[in-house]
Amino acid sequence: MKTIDELLAEGVAGKRVFVRADLNVPLDGTTITDDGRIRAVLPTISKLAEAGARVVVASHLGRPKGAPDPAFSLAPAAARLGELLGADVAFATDTVGDSARAAVAGLADGQVAVIENLRFNAGETSKDDAERAAFADQLAELADVYVGDGFGAVHRKHASVFDLPARLPHYAGYLIATEVGVLKKLTTDVKRPYAVVLGGAKVSDKLGVIDHLLERADRILIGGGMAYTFLKAKGYEVGSSLLQEDQIPAVREYLSRAEEKGVEFVLPVDVVVAPAFPDLKTKAPAHPTTVAADAMPEGQMGLDNGPETNKLYASKLADAATVFWNGPMGVFEHPDFADGTRAVAQALVDSPAFSVVGGGDSAAAVRILGFDENAFGHISTGGGASLEYLEGKTLPGLAALED
Ligand SMILES: Nc1ncnc2c1ncn2[C@@H]1O[C@H](COP(=O)(O)OP(=O)(O)O)[C@@H](O)[C@H]1O
Ligand SMILES: O=C(OP(=O)(O)O)[C@H](O)COP(=O)(O)O
Numbered sequence: 526m527k528t529i530d531e532l533l534a535e536g537v538a539g540k541r542v543f544v545r546a547d548l549n550v551p552l553d554g555t556t557i558t559d560d561g562r563i564r565a566v567l568p569t570i571s572k573l574a575e576a577g578a579r580v581v582v583a584s585h586l587g588r589p590k591g592a593p594d595p596a597f598s599l600a601p602a603a604a605r606l607g608e609l610l611g612a613d614v615a616f617a618t619d620t621v622g623d624s625a626r627a628a629v630a631g632l633a634d635g636q637v638a639v640i641e642n643l644r645f646n647a648g649e650t651s652k653d654d655a656e657r658a659a660f661a662d663q664l665a666e667l668a669d670v671y672v673g674d675g676f677g678a679v680h681r682k683h684a685s686v687f688d689l690p691a692r693l694p695h696y697a698g699y700l701i702a703t704e705v706g707v708l709k710k711l712t713t714d715v716k717r718p719y720a721v722v723l724g725g726a727k728v729s730d731k732l733g734v735i736d737h738l739l740e741r742a743d744r745i746l747i748g749g750g751m752a753y754t755f756l757k758a759k760g761y762e763v764g765s766s767l768l769q770e771d772q773i774p775a776v777r778e779y780l781s782r783a784e785e786k787g788v789e790f791v792l793p794v795d796v797v798v799a800p801a802f803p804d805l806k807t808k809a810p811a812h813p814t815t816v817a818a819d820a821m822p823e824g825q826m827g828l829d830n831g832p833e834t835n836k837l838y839a840s841k842l843a844d845a846a847t848v849f850w851n852g853p854m855g856v857f858e859h860p861d862f863a864d865g866t867r868a869v870a871q872a873l874v875d876s877p878a879f880s881v882v883g884g885g886d887s888a889a890a891v892r893i894l895g896f897d898e899n900a901f902g903h904i905s906t907g908g909g910a911s912l913e914y915l916e917g918k919t920l921p922g923l924a925a926l927e928d
Contacts, residue, residue, distance in 0.1 A: 527674055529569060532696045537730035538577030539634050543668035544570060544698065544769040545685050548584035548602040549904060550638075551858075551889050553806065556599045558858075559889035562677065563605050565906050568675045569698035570637060571610060579632035581667055582606065582639045582877050583620070583685055584675060592901045593619075603639035606919040607829040621663035629667050635716075640667070649684045661688035672907055674698025676705075677885055677907035680914075686922040691703050696831030697926045700906065705923070707903045708914045709920035710883065716846035717743055722838070722869055722876075724749025725852025725886065728769045735779045743843065746838050748830045748865055752793050752818075754825075755780070761819045764798065766827035785847030789864055791841055795820045795831030802826060803859040811862045830865030831854025839872040848873055848880045849915065850887060857890045866890050884908025 526814040527797070532542075551558045552867050573580050582603075589597040599617055607614035609731050615638035617628035625793030628638040645650045648660025661684040667840075670695040673679070678686055721742045723731065728751050738745055750767035757763045758776040783790040803811035815831045816822065830838070842848055850873065870891050871882040882891055883905035891904065898904055905911045913920055 526923075527928060528702060529572065529696050529698050532670065532672065533572065535572060535574050539628060539891070540578055540670055541581060541632070541668040541687070542578040542670045542672055543581045543583060543664070543693065544573070544672045545675045546582055546584045546687045548582075548599060548601055548606070548674035549586050549614065549677060549885055551886060552601060554616050557601055557605055559892055560605050560609070561892060561904070562885060562906050563602060563609060565700050566674050566698065567609055568701060569672060572639055572699070573672070574612070574635050577634040579629070579634060580637040581629055581632075582637060583643055583664070585644045585678065585804070586642050589644050591644065591650065593641070596796070597642050597644070599639060599642045606637070606639060610637065612637065617641055617788050621660070625667060629835055631927055641685075641785045643685050646838065647664050650681070651684070657684040657688050658743075660684040661884040662695070664689050665692040668693060668886050671695040672698045672746050673922055673926045674700045675755045675922070676701050676905070679907070679920045680910045680918070682921040687925050690925040692863060693846070694891060695926055701923070701926070704907065704911070707881065708905070708911055709715060711847065711849060711915055712917065716879065719847045720744040720746065720842055720845040722746045722748065722842075722848065723852050724751050724854045725908065726750040726767060728754060728767060729772065731852070732751065732769060732772050732775065732913060734912045739779065739782050739788050742788060744791060744841055745790040746841055747784070747840070748793060748834070748869070749852045751852060752796070752830075756818055756821075760794075762821050763827060764821050764823055764825040782898070789841075793830050793834040794837060795833045796821065796827040797829035797831055797855065797862060797865075798822070798825035798827050799861070803828065803861060804855075805858045808859055808908070811859060811861045820867055822890055829862035831870070832864070835868035836867055838869055839875075842869070842872040842876050842878065845876060845878045848876070848878045850880065850882050851884045851912055853886055853890045857894065863894060867894050869897050870894060871924065881905060881911070883911035886915060
């Protein structure tokens with residue numbers, strides 16, 4: 526894999542450099558609630574700009590349906606990037622249309638432009654190779670060189686991640702190099718006990734990693750939206766909680782394999798429920814109650830780990846030597862459901878374990894809840910990406926950067 530330092534040594538002045546970043550930041554309307562992913566790619570962008578490149582930054586944000594949707598515009602991220610760089614950043618209101626072409630044509634050496642959300646074009650995420658290739662061909666016209674630095678999206682076989690680098694000289698940015706360097710340690714000389722904490726909302730994406738973790742981890746702690754498929758698999762009522770019904774047989778199999786292998790599986794013993802998903806905009810009181818995990822009332826939604834679970838999880842992390850955590854333990858964006866996530870973050874701060882926190886929302890949660898980033902071993906910008914890296918899978922966005 527060639528790195529950005531090799532590109533800089535070859536010289537980039539006057540070249541149009543396409544930087545595939547992951548600027549998928551959490552938003553409250555148009556306000557960015559955590560800009561960690563933008564700060565994480567700054568070294569790459571600023572080095573290129575200082576060296577006189579014409580930098581074209583591209584990313585996805587959220588999961589729009591292959592067409593423009595103002596709720597998922599990258600405009601706030603482009604504005605924040607400009608503030609952090611202390612420079613004007615041009616913003617194109619499309620991805621490969623007139624606005625993007627004009628923005629790139631208008632760049633002087635050392636200037637930066639951001640193009641609109643790549644997922645506004647159906648070709649970006651298409652499963653059809655030809656459709657992705659057609660979009661990648663159009664993106665390739667915007668640049669002379671490709672730098673991959675969107676670590677959070679390297680597990681996606683998407684046009685800008687996988688197809689575009691095949692069309693341009695390609696290099697890995699600083700963020701990808703750092704992320705891979707740290708995660709590699711967890712695939713080789715992991716110190717035991719090794720505990721993995723899994724939560725969040727992307728349940729169908731992430732349940733499969735447990736198959737691999739059963740071979741690798743000593744303890745697996747489940748929380749957040751992931752917990753309810755496990756509780757349901759144990760025969761409990763889960764009300765209207767997030768549920769991956771089709772995965773229940775797989776989950777039952779994980780639980781029995783864990784027992785055979787002596788891997789400790791830890792599930793919530795109590796949960797915080799409410800009648801409905803909370804309003805994250807107004808943060809209006811959500812009327813939470815705490816119930817035993819085997820006594821959830823029908824019609825209520827599980828939105829956080831309960832206090833007994835928080836104590837239990839803290840005890841399971843206290844003597845771990847290595848911890849990997851992806852996925853908040855609850856809907857931490859609302860104050861009524863932030864305690865579970867806070868408790869796991871505090872347990873990692875208190876534990877001597879080498880801790881890696883991965884995922885856009887998990888990393889944001891840690892910062893938003895006021896923890897010092899330096900109290901953790903590593904905060905990764907990718908949740909799904911780091912899980913798939915740890916699984917040993919070939920990640921399309923890394924494979925595409927190989928020579
Ligand atoms: N019990 C729950 N029900 C619904 N959503 C949840 C629950 N617990 C956590 N979440 C949500 O999970 C989201 C983050 O999930 P995910 O994207 O998988 O994590 P990450 O970005 O760290 O990889 C957060 O927005 C949080 O509100
Ligand atoms: O937020 C992301 O992943 P993560 O929630 O697993 O950290 C990445 O930006 C990838 O987004 P995607 O899961 O919509 O492809």
